[in-house]
Amino acid sequence: MIRHYLRTTAVVLVAAVSVTGCNRGEKANRSGPTLALVVKTLNNAFFIEMEKGAKAAADSLGIQLVVQAPEREIDVEKQMEIVENLIERKVDVLLLVPSGSREIVPAIVKANAAKIPVVIVDTRVDAAALKSANARIATFIGSDNVDGGRIAGEFVAQKLGGKGKVAVLEGIPGHETGDSRLRGFRSAIAKYPGLTIVASQTANWERDQAFNVAQNILQSHPDIQAIFACNDVMALGAVEAIAAAGRTKDIAVVGFDAQDDARTAIRQGRMAATIAQNPHEMGSLAVISASKLLRNETIPAVQPVPIDLVK
């Protein structure tokens, strides 16, 4: 039995090495500074776009860039491990999109101790947690999710003429990104007494769950006129559920992130709008900031990246 396990392990190891060996990016010869970009996951078009922006900037500046991410977007622990390993490798600057806005603070403390500057991208780190741990970040680059949510809310209000019923698909409860978008959206809706949020349920960021939840909401609230989803993945699930119910014409779906699929759906008239952050810009700005840090230039503590409404 043990021999079987050993053999399997050996096979898996060989396979794993050969797979990672042909992976892009990591080169053996290391000269000059190395940056590391750690995102939430590389299964999401948003972060893949960010990776592209960062790579393009790194190539033009002639800097080494390593990109890593846990397999699942919500896996904070895995992200911590990755960061710790990168600190061990002594990268020169850490560009980080935190999976959890509080949980990641200890990792930042470790980077501080190793004198590796930390650039936070896209998702803010909880300010109070940062302060109480006495941790420092070099800069925050990102667009304001609260602001994005507000823009989405304003759009819905205008589209519905300030009157009507709205449903919301939440992300995984407790995630800073989703919570901020939700906060922004609610604050905008609250300004219009004619608008009510009649249902607000989680679909855990996933498309198939969004399909089912949207279908169920349509049952209990057939008269809704708009759905706001905290990301495009869920919005697209809702779009399919609405199409299956034959209600595409009556219900406006607004997403967030402006993924390609969402843009296509908007062009086809199946979806109303989405909020475009600019991940490409975030990635490239992060790398440029890092290069400035390496040259000891000062950079602002917050560098906003513009948000657009795509409709």
Next chain:
Amino acid sequence: MTTTNGDTAAKTAILRMEGIRKEFPGVVALDGVDLDVRRGEVHVLLGENGAGKSTLMKILSGAYTKDAGRVWIDGMETDISGPRMARELGVGIIYQELTLIPELSAAENVYLGREPRRLRTVVDRSRMIADTRRILNDLGADVPPAAPTRTLSLAQRQLVEIAKALSLEPRILVMDEPTSALTTRETQSLFAAIRRLTARGVAIIYISHRLDEIFEIGDRVTVLRDGRHVSTHTVRSADRRELVRLMANRELDEGISGGTTVRGSELLRVENLTRQGALENVSFSVHAGEIVGIAGLLGAGRTELARVIFGADNADGGRIFVRGKLQNIKSPRDAVRLGIGFLTEDRKAQGLVLGRSVRDNIALPVLRRLSRLGVVRRSEEVALAESYVRDLRIRTPSTSQLALHLSGGNQQKVVLAKWLGCKADILFLDEPTRGIDVGAKQEIYALINKLAASGVGIVMISSELPEVVGLSDRVLVMRGGKIVGEFNRAEATQERLLACAVGA
């Protein structure tokens, strides 16, 4: 016997059960059963499977609660609410099915859950082992107390089970077929241990199907039938045939005899079969219509021989000819195709799928034949099962009854039906009557004879010498993985076989 004529003071009843009733949905398992057991006696509980012996003992040990009736222990009326309470009252029980944990040592099994401790924390291993060794020595058992139980033989495990019950120093000890896995010598040392216990005043309730043992060790015997108390007598005043009649309520010919044999062509020939550590150059042959008995002690390589021929284990050398043709049997599937059947020693672990119906079990080896394009033809399947239930007189309400709910003898008949259904004409029977009651044994013997008469070649492995002597046309004796003797019907006596098996 030492205990039958002791002083009457020590002979007061330690246990009295009166009017015990237990119902299960649809079945009355016990219907007003009485039992009284005296200090220092061996009280035999006799009855066919399903007579209610096990149920009665489970009530005594707290595993079941009774529906009606009263129980006194030591003159005090008690209501045994669970196994823990039974243990505190001094009731120990040794189950037929082994309950040991294979990875733990004998000592750890014996003291499981109540290990002696040092400073209330660390298990006192050396004391545990010493205590276990003392109990095992008292039993006259040759068992290493520190070795993992899985490395022990079946008989050794049985002795550990007995040691486990004894370690609680019970006043009443229930033994459910304690000798079914033991050799003659081990049985004798067990009996010696029982005598020592009774001399100390411990009462033994002894359940067994072996009439010989009853006459050897028992003081009194209570017969149960169909959940009712039939009679209680002293063993000395009991008559063998009378007991069998009371159990079954019908006359049975307890004698065993083979049928007349017409020896046909050779069905199976084995040459120099060898398997490292189990078999060494075994050669023999079986002819149509012949019953070849294989005698030997536990561990002599008898089961291993059957397993290798059946393709369940691989041979390291040797040749197997089936109907004169050399065959390479790599798996049981090959063996079944060649018409070889194997009734295993342990019907529950290897013979039956207990959670499936009688019909499913009988049809299992022949589903290919019973199906068209993969779909099983239900009518043919039912017909097959019903014909065997009728022919073998399998007692079951219907063929859709789960195998689990049948008595041991009827389960064994189902296994036999499986192989008959395959039209196997070479049958290996490994301990075909283990753990089944007298009535059913007779039926199995009759069946074996009938099969041989119809031209099937039978290889019967058995530890019951009377059975081997009575049924076999020829007897092979194995010892240490080798065939060490061959006897024809005229030569084979129990004494000779035993002498050969032990190497005397």
Next chain:
Amino acid sequence: MGTLGGLVILCTGLWIATPHFVTASNLVNVVQQSTIIGVIAVGMTFVILTGGIDLSVGSIVALAGITFGTLVQANVPLPLAAAGALIAGTLCGAVNGALVTIGRLPPFIATLGMMSVARGIALMLSDGRPISGFPAGFRSLATGTVAGIPAPVIIMLALYGAAHFVLTRVRLGRYTYAIGGNEEATALSGVNVRAYKTIVYCISGFVSALTSLLLVARLNSAQPIAGISYELDAIAAVVIGGTSLLGGSGSVVGTLIGALIMSVLRNGLNLLGVSSYVQQVAIGTVIVVAVLVDMALRQRASLPTG
């Protein structure tokens, strides 16, 4: 049967609690929402009946879906692309089966490995990105209806009918129960246990791939991260349906009820607007209670052997 009673009680409760539950369209939705887990659970039932487990089904859903998407993008005709996906899923199952039978790995370990490998291959093939935009003809697999009944529901019911027939009437099914009931006795009866066990894992892989087609059609997107934690939902459906994790006893009819209980519960909690925290508590509780009740009922029904 205890589980059917549970489903009835759950439905009655929801009927009283919300007017939206018992409407024709919602009931159709509930059944439709059970199709994804329901279809996977058919294969899982076979595997669990043999005493095994298949943790790789969710990842196989992703891999088969991505295989399909990649083939469609490469302009392979739809039927061939679908066949490709089904073959990919079945192959994954065959590897699981070989690891369990020839490699003698515990099913838990073998399929745990496949869970990671299949997911990884799906991500490699797709570069981590979803593949979107499928022809309407294909999408009718999810959107089409026959006599008002959605196509996925018909597919699921047909699959359950077939599985029930196989388990009760076909040799394969009988061996499945026998292997789970007593593998050694089955092998000693001359049954090729290795081959049949491998077939069972292939079935699980095949229906996982079938699920991926339904999922792609429904969402109009093949995603490399589809099907995460489906294995647990499928196992839950099987177990709620009264199939023993030890193997040897159970039925697909029970599994269907189990899958329905899960989707009715989720649907009901959505209709009632229950917060997501409470939903998780409710689902976990129902799983445990359902199995407890089922076990209690069984114990009462079976006779002692002594």
